[in-house]
Amino acid sequence: LAKTTQPISMDSYEGQEVNITCSHNNIATNDYITWYQQFPSQGPRFIIQGYKTKVTNEVASLFIPADRKSSTLSLPRVSLSDTAVYYCLVAEGSYQLTFGKGTKLSVIP
Amino acid sequence: EAQVTQNPRYLITVTGKKLTVTCSQNMNHEYMSWYRQDPGLGLRQIYYSMNVEVTDKGDVPEGYKVSRKEKRNFPLILESPSPNQTSLYFCASSGRAPTQYFGPGTRLTVL
Numbered sequence: 001l002a003k004t005t006q007p008i009s010m011d012s013y014e015g016q017e018v019n020i021t022c023s024h025n026n027i028a029t030n031d032y033i034t035w036y037q038q039f040p041s042q043g044p045r046f047i048i049q050g051y052k053t054k055v056t057n058e059v060a061s062l063f064i065p066a067d068r069k070s071s072t073l074s075l076p077r078v079s080l081s082d083t084a085v086y087y088c089l090v091a092e093g094s095y096q097l098t099f100g101k102g103t104k105l106s107v108i109p
Numbered sequence: 110e111a112q113v114t115q116n117p118r119y120l121i122t123v124t125g126k127k128l129t130v131t132c133s134q135n136m137n138h139e140y141m142s143w144y145r146q147d148p149g150l151g152l153r154q155i156y157y158s159m160n161v162e163v164t165d166k167g168d169v170p171e172g173y174k175v176s177r178k179e180k181r182n183f184p185l186i187l188e189s190p191s192p193n194q195t196s197l198y199f200c201a202s203s204g205r206a207p208t209q210y211f212g213p214g215t216r217l218t219v220l
Contacts, residue, residue, distance in 0.1 A: 043211025
């Protein structure tokens with residue numbers, strides 16, 4: 001299973017774009033990159049998933065460079081409600097998922 | 110509404126008293142899993158099940174049991190709870206890993 005490294009915490013002001021980078025140097029050919037969001041005392045919620053290049057949905061964008069050794073979750077114009085922990089996962093579809101400690105994003109008014 | 114439900118949401122018990130936390134999903138997912146979350150340790154997988162009657166250990170299975178007799182249900186059993194099992198527990202299901210849908214959580218305190 002590929003190990004991921006993310007910043008422990010980040011601060012951002014409301015209305016700014018936030019980019020959270022995840023490093024996964026030993027990602028395997030069949031691995032996908034998935035991001036989850038978790039609010040306090042709630043279960044994680046799927047945000048976005050990608051394999052290469054760029055993926056965008058109504059919530060976020062995911063940028064994956066050609067070597068796939070890192071990925072960046074981009075949250076446009078964050079609000080206070082985006083304050084949460086964000087997890088980066090790398091997996092082929094294996095059922096043994098490792099969440100790690102995530103990045104705690106604090107949005108400041 | 111598609112959802113994963115857990116019961117109870119909160120439980121306080123004493124050491125050694127057997128308990129079961131139920132988990133049910135209405136999405137006809139084959140895959141289900143249990144996690145525990147502790148401060149500073151993130152989410153750790155306890156057990157998972159790929160289908161009915163198929164279960165396997167995750168990263169921290171000691172002290173827990175599971176069963177999968179029906180597709181929709183995946184109960185977590187603590188035969189003899191101990192204080193180090195005090196934690197926040199999440200059940201999850203998926204029709205296509207690693208996109209998982211999580212339940213609301215069960216906060217367990219073992220005295």
